[in-house]
Amino acid sequence: MTDIYDTLIIGAGPGGLSTAVYAGRAGLKTLLLEKGHAGGRINDTAEIHNYPGVPAESGEGLMQRFKQHVENFPSVEFLRATVSDIRRSGDLFEVVTRRRGSVLSHSLVLASGTRPRGSGIPAEHEFAGRGVAYCATCDGEFYRDKAIHVLGAGDQAIEEADWLTRYARKVTVIVIHEEGHLDCNRLAAEKAMRNPRIEFIWNSTLHDIQGGERVERLELQNVLTGELATIPTDGIFMFIGMVPQADFIPDWIKRDSHGYLITNVRCETSCPGVYAVGDLRNTPLRQVVTAAADGAIAATGVEHYLQEKADIATLLSADSGAMTVLFWDPYSSAQQAQLPAIEQALQAQSQVRRIDVTRHDLLFRQLELSATPALARYQNGTLLECKTIPLNTQA
Structure with a gap:
C-alpha cells in the first residue's frame, strides 16, 4: 500500500469504531484495521442495559449500529488484517501486518482491547x-x-x-x-x-x-x-480478569506495571501522535460507554495533532530564515510581566514566534523541554539550540 493516512486505528471494538466516527466526521483519511469481526469482545455479550439511549440490546447488535455509523463516512476505509509490528518512519508511523503489507500514517489510535487472563495451569x-x-x-x-x-x-x-x-x-x-x-x-x-x-x-x-x-x-x-x-x-x-492485547506494541510506548498503556487526558500515549482508547489504556472503568468516549477524545486529539504538525512544518520551512520560537505559559504572572522584554531582545537577532504551551505543546515536547519560558533557535528549519530561559534576565 502506498497511501499515507491521516490516522490509522488498530482495533474495531467500541473505542476504535467511535474514533472512526469522529475521524470520518472530520474528513480525516482514516484506515480501520481489525483482525476479526468489528465489535471485538463485546460481540459475545448477550445483553447490554447501560448504554445511554439504548435500554436493551445485544453486544453484537450495538456494535453493528456503530459499524453502520462509520460506514456513512467515505473517508474511512476498513481492512481486515493482523498487526505484527509498529515502527517509526521519519515523522510517520509504519504499521506492519502479517499478510497485507505495511501501511503509513501520520498518527495512530491503538484500540486492540484485552484478552482473558490465563490461570498459568x-x-x-x-x-x-x-x-x-x-x-x-x-x-x-x-x-x-x-x-x-x-x-x-x-x-x-x-x-x-x-x-x-x-x-x-x-x-x-x-x-x-x-x-x-x-x-x-x-x-x-x-x-x-x-x-x-x-x-x-x-x-x-x-x-x-x-x-x-x-x-x-x-x-x-x-x-x-x-x-x-x-x-x-x-x-x-x-473469568479471572483480562490482560491488554499489546504484544505488537513497541517498548517506546510506555505502559504501567500491568501492561496497560499510559495516556494523558487527550488519550495520547508517551509518543506524540499515538493515542490509546478503551480497555487497552490505564482507565478506572472498562465499559462500552467509556471506550466510546475515549474514541471521541482521541479523534479530537488527532485533529489537533495534525494541525499542530502542519503549523510547525510551515513555521520551520526550509526558507524560513532565522527564527526563534518562544514557549510560554500565559497563566504565569511572572512570564506575562517579563516576556515582552525577552521577546524584544530576541527580535534584534531573528523573527520571533510565541507558542502558548497550554494550547500547543507538540514542538515543546518534541524538543524534550520541561519548563517555560524556553526558546528554540532555528535557521531555515534547522535547530541550532534550545534552552530554558531564567526569569529576571534577558535571553
Missing part, C-alpha cells in the same frame, strides 16, 4: 475448547444439562455464571475469598445468590485440570489450609 491450554471455555454466550449451549464450574468473583464471572444457568443444570462458582465476599457489583451478587442453580465454593483456587479427551475433574486448593480436593465437573469457564 499448563492443562488449561491442553483442554481449551474441550471443557475449558472463556465465553458464556459463545459456548454455553454446549453445556446444556451439565454440571459446570466458573472460576472468578468479579462482574464478568458472576454475570456469566448467571447466564450459564440458562443451559447448565448447576453452576458452581470457585471463589478465592471468604464466604459471602464477591468482587462484583451488588446487584449481580444478589441475583447470583438468589439463583437456585448457582452454588459457591469459598476460600478456594484452581490447582489443576484433569481428564481424558475432555475435562472430567478439577483439583482445588483451600487457600486457608492448603488442602487439595478433587471434584468432578463437565467443564470450567475461566
